[in-house]
Amino acid sequence: MKPPVQSKAKSKSALAVRPGYEVGYGKPPETARFQKGQSGNPRGRPKGAKNKLPALHEERMKRIILEEAYRTITVRDGERNITVPIAQAVLRSLAVNAVRGQHRAQRLFAELLAAVEEANRKLNAEWLDTAMTYKIEWDRELERRRVLGITHLADPLPHPDHVRINMHTSEVRIIGPATKEDKATWDMWLDHKEDFEAEIEDLEAELLTETEPRARKLLTEELEKSRIIVSFLSKVEAGTL
Numbered sequence: 201m202k203p204p205v206q207s208k209a210k211s212k213s214a215l216a217v218r219p220g221y222e223v224g225y226g227k228p229p230e231t232a233r234f235q236k237g238q239s240g241n242p243r244g245r246p247k248g249a250k251n252k253l254p255a256l257h258e259e260r261m262k263r264i265i266l267e268e269a270y271r272t273i274t275v276r277d278g279e280r281n282i283t284v285p286i287a288q289a290v291l292r293s294l295a296v297n298a299v300r301g302q303h304r305a306q307r308l309f310a311e312l313l314a315a316v317e318e319a320n321r322k323l324n325a326e327w328l329d330t331a332m333t334y335k336i337e338w339d340r341e342l343e344r345r346r347v348l349g350i351t352h353l354a355d356p357l358p359h360p361d362h363v364r365i366n367m368h369t370s371e372v373r374i375i376g377p378a379t380k381e382d383k384a385t386w387d388m389w390l391d392h393k394e395d396f397e398a399e400i401e402d403l404e405a406e407l408l409t410e411t412e413p414r415a416r417k418l419l420t421e422e423l424e425k426s427r428i429i430v431s432f433l434s435k436v437e438a439g440t441l
Contacts, residue, residue: 331372
């Protein structure tokens with residue numbers, strides 16, 4: 201008996217299967233399989249999308265932690281209530297427990313203190329190295345300009361003469377303007393130095409004739425302020441601040 205002949209419609213819709221190739225779970229027909237080197241999702245995942253969600257979650261958690269750490273609360277301090285950030289309140293509680301003899305609090309507080317001191321030491325060392333390099337390099341550049349007669353270039357901010365380094369304590373101070381805005385403000389004050397000097401002379405003259413106690417007190421206070429300003433500006437001009 202001959203097997204029944206399939207209709208053309210049915211044969212067209214049927215999936216062609218290679219003889220000897222088993223079709224089943226995990227084994228789709230060859231015509232339905234992804235071709236080698238061709239992605240099943242042509243558009244694919246955007247580059248970096250895999251790590252975007254964890255990164256956003258991490259940033260959000262950091263923001264929440266910082267907001268909570270610096271949220272202020274009221275705590276008891278001896279006979280009075282004070283308002284402090286939560287982070288400070290927690291550290292204060294830790295320090296108190298350490299003083300009371302709790303070994304775990306003592307160890308944790310000592311570790312935190314050591315970590316902060318080490319971080320400050322590294323930061324100070326980096327700042328000192330940066331300041332020294334800046335001062336040395338700009339001193340060389342300004343000397344080069346002087347030798348070559350270059351006068352059209354502006355001085356750096358801060359000026360190397362304004363970078364003061366204490367080699368005994370490793371302390372670095374900037375005694376002059378560090379930005380263009382600072383420079384404009386300093387120049388404005390220096391331009392008015394003569395005005396303050398004239399004001400000192402006027403105030404001193406008024407004090408010689410003024411007898412009313414309240415007026416003399418006001419004149420004396422204004423005179424002291426003007427003298428402080430002139431003294432400061434004189435040090436700025438001399439570079440001895």
